[in-house]
Amino acid sequence: VHEHLEQADQLREAVRALASDVVAPHVVEAERRGELPDAVRAGMSAVGCFGRVLPREHGGAGAGLALFCVQQEELARAWPTAAVAATWTNLSGRLISRFGSVAQQGELLPGLAQGTASGAVAWTEPHGGSDAAGLRTSAVRVDGGWLLTGEKRLIDNTGRADFFIVGARTNTQVAPRRGITMFLVRRDDPGFVPGGLYETLGLRAAGVGWFSLDECFVADDQVLGEVGNGFYQMMDMVEFGRTGVAAICVGIAEAALGLMTGFLSQRTSFGRPLADSDVVLSTVADLRIGVDAARLLMGRAAELADAGVRCDREAAMAKVWSSEVANNATAAALQFHGGIGYTTAVDIERLFRDSRAFTIGEGTSEVLRLVIGRSEFERRNGLGKTT
Numbered sequence: 080v081h082e083h084l085e086q087a088d089q090l091r092e093a094v095r096a097l098a099s100d101v102v103a104p105h106v107v108e109a110e111r112r113g114e115l116p117d118a119v120r121a122g123m124s125a126v127g128c129f130g131r132v133l134p135r136e137h138g139g140a141g142a143g144l145a146l147f148c149v150q151q152e153e154l155a156r157a158w159p160t161a162a163v164a165a166t167w168t169n170l171s172g173r174l175i176s177r178f179g180s181v182a183q184q185g186e187l188l189p190g191l192a193q194g195t196a197s198g199a200v201a202w203t204e205p206h207g208g209s210d211a212a213g214l215r216t217s218a219v220r221v222d223g224g225w226l227l228t229g230e231k232r233l234i235d236n237t238g239r240a241d242f243f244i245v246g247a248r249t250n251t252q253v254a255p256r257r258g259i260t261m262f263l264v265r266r267d268d269p270g271f272v273p274g275g276l277y278e279t280l281g282l283r284a285a286g287v288g289w290f291s292l293d294e295c296f297v298a299d300d301q302v303l304g305e306v307g308n309g310f311y312q313m314m315d316m317v318e319f320g321r322t323g324v325a326a327i328c329v330g331i332a333e334a335a336l337g338l339m340t341g342f343l344s345q346r347t348s349f350g351r352p353l354a355d356s357d358v359v360l361s362t363v364a365d366l367r368i369g370v371d372a373a374r375l376l377m378g379r380a381a382e383l384a385d386a387g388v389r390c391d392r393e394a395a396m397a398k399v400w401s402s403e404v405a406n407n408a409t410a411a412a413l414q415f416h417g418g419i420g421y422t423t424a425v426d427i428e429r430l431f432r433d434s435r436a437f438t439i440g441e442g443t444s445e446v447l448r449l450v451i452g453r454s455e456f457e458r459r460n461g462l463g464k465t466t
């Protein structure tokens with residue numbers, strides 16, 4: 080335990096230094112250009128951010144989810160998009176290291192771990208993303224591979240990804256969950272039709288975009304994992320995905336609270352320090368309680384996952400709570416900045432916009448509440464686990 084805490088402290092210190100010295104100075108310009116600057120990429124690579132949870136033998140740091148959360152929180156405090164960029168490599172790399180062939184791992188993991196390559200996970204489609212088993216992109220068997228046809232949208236890192244982990248339906252004769260397969264699709268595969276990038280409210284350098292597949296040929300060695308197992312492979316990632324988002328949201332909420340107390344401790348109104356106002360104190364107290372509860376929920380999910388205990392429910396709880404705390408904290412911090420909070424002269428405006436992504440992506444609050452609520456009944460009726 081002691082060793083683990085020491086590791087976490089060292090990592091926090093290293094990423095915090097990276098965030099303040101290397102990341103923060105580039106944020107305004109990077110948001111304007113809509114790109115992750117090379118200097119930020121190089122700095123993140125040097126500290127091991129892109130391969131935090133990837134295997135050591137492929138150049139990763141071999142860490143667990145708890146340490147990944149430390150990294151993501153600290154990056155998000157400075158710039159949530161930097162944390163999102165580390166998600167692209169760690170999440171797609173984790174899928175490949177868990178389900179990929181030896182050849183796929185050897186080819187893709189070293190670049191992901193270094194941040195010289197990046198991937199995207201393309202599940203969501205125009206007709207709806209919440210029903211992950213309902214995707215319509217089809218994959219038809221042909222000699223030597225598959226022909227993929229369909230549309231994907233709202234995909235992070237569309238602008239830059241070297242490959243896309245695409246979910247497609249390979250069998251329509253079985254239950255929806257059992258007929259989906261993952262494919263590694265590259266931009267130069269014949270039939271990959273580039274789309275474009277959305278103008279987003281926040282996360283403006285995250286490259287959220289769309290593309291389509293028009294009888295796109297992918298060879299058999301581009302199947303990721305088992306044919307028909309794609310939905311379950313994706314579900315295997317939800318603990319990592321949701322807890323990782325919780326960490327980003329803890330970072331955003333901490334940053335918002337810091338900006339708010341920093342601003343108010345300098346400011347007076349009607350001849351009195353605003354930091355003495357009952358309304359301010361009560362708001363700050365509620366936010367602090369919310370952020371600490373978020374941190375505890377996130378820590379519980381990460382610990383369970385690192386101990387190999389299935390914890391999709393705990394990860395969903397952490398994600399719902401943390402993302403809503405981040406929304407509330409940024410809204411309150413903006414409000415208590417007064418009019419200047421509504422301008423780009425202060426950082427809270429950007430954090431407010433960025434935070435809105437996280438009650439939607441990686442499972443919406445509404446849908447995750449269904450998951451949590453159902454699990455409560457399953458536990459009561461003895462169908463679920465009891466931890």
Ligand SMILES: Cc1cc2nc3c(=O)[nH]c(=O)nc-3n(C[C@H](O)[C@H](O)[C@H](O)COP(=O)(O)OP(=O)(O)OC[C@H]3O[C@@H](n4cnc5c(N)ncnc54)[C@H](O)[C@@H]3O)c2cc1C
Nearest residue numbers: 200201202203207208209233234235436440441443445446
């Ligand atoms: C910034 C950002 C980045 C993203 N990155 C990716 C990515 O990299 N890869 C990827 O595959 N996807 C990505 N997404 C897509 C995201 O996963 C989906 O937007 C999300 O799953 C919701 O799907 P949808 O937008 O189609 O909404 P829908 O599923 O159509 O839902 C619409 C609304 O109805 C609610 N709803 C749905 N079902 C129910 C129900 N049963 N009961 C009550 N309410 C319900 C939802 O909560 C939502 O508010 C990203 C989204 C954003 C905003």
